[in-house]
Amino acid sequence: MTVGLVALALVLTGCSSDPLADQYREGSSKGFIAGDGSVTEIAASARGEAIDFTGIGENGETLASADYAGEVLVVNFWYASCAPCRAEAADLQKLNAQFEDNGASFLGVNVRDQAANAMAFNDTYGITYPSVLDVNDGGMQLAFSGSIPPNAVPTTLVLDKQGRVAARILGQVTSPSILETLIRDTVAEVS
Template identity: 45%
Template sequence: MLSPHVSRRSLIRRSGALTAIIALGLAGCGGADDEPAGQAGSEQGYVAGSGVITQLAVGERGEPIELAAEYTDGTSFDIADWRGAPVVLNLWYAACPPCRKEAPALQANYERYQDDGVRFLGINVRDQAPAAEAFADTFGLTFPSMLDQDGIGVAALSTVLPPQAVPSTVVLDAQGRPAARVVGAVDESTLKALIADVLDETA
């Protein structure tokens, strides 16, 4: 399981607007009405409120994440082929309010870091392809997603994320190892800083 760590270039120092608390687990995250985790949040299947951020030092990241599946259009992929640059994995589904809230932040960073080789993958934990594609059209998402009805995407991240942590975002380093996670909705400046930290390591 990930443990809290502030990278050598602090998130807070990189972005003065970032006031998120670096912590482990779901402390401070509740359901839609800010109820404790395990009550409304687990019943509705999403984590509301601000994202809880965890970073790992380079020497603490463990093994690379393995995941091979198909995009919503049926095209096959293997994230092992993406090593050499950071990868952003985002768990979501269409009826999840925090997922709708964070969608513009994900797209903005996808566009920001495309030229740096950063790859993004949405892992849709609940929907059929039409619902997933309608969500992408509504929010102008141009990065790909996979359908995870068989649970292989969630299983691949089971050592990184607690159960039912949707939305959640995991940033992998250039070797495919978990470098950071946000449990709950991620904002644009937070994700920008997390990706920038990993890019700095690669450089």
């Protein structure tokens, strides 16, 4: 009986579809796992613990979760040679400018580049918000791995005023209005 249940479980597992695993198996050698743009919202009552992080920015400054206490934080995982990251950069910067001094801040997490490449990207795309350089230790990715992980690059997370993940866009932000709504809704939440 137990062997039959194990065999059935293996068969059923083989039938399920995992888009990220499928992308890997296709062998396209993209060099990255692309998200599908799916949006996940988490009800306030179902959010996990606050994310605690510290990292070094591209200008050598220390950036920490405590710096953003009491405000909504939009965290974007990216790297300079990522085509979807380049495609969404202008939209993210526009939203950053829109929400600056209006209840939300933006923070990038560069997962592959050193400071010079990150700063060149910022200059090219007019990015004014800081980024943590996560290439050497992966500390930022690790900090977020327990709640709703950034499984693809780019991934954009919206953290609530308590520092908990409220929403995730897995892949390129193709509709800035959706991200804008996620930010507005999170800013409007009563603490």
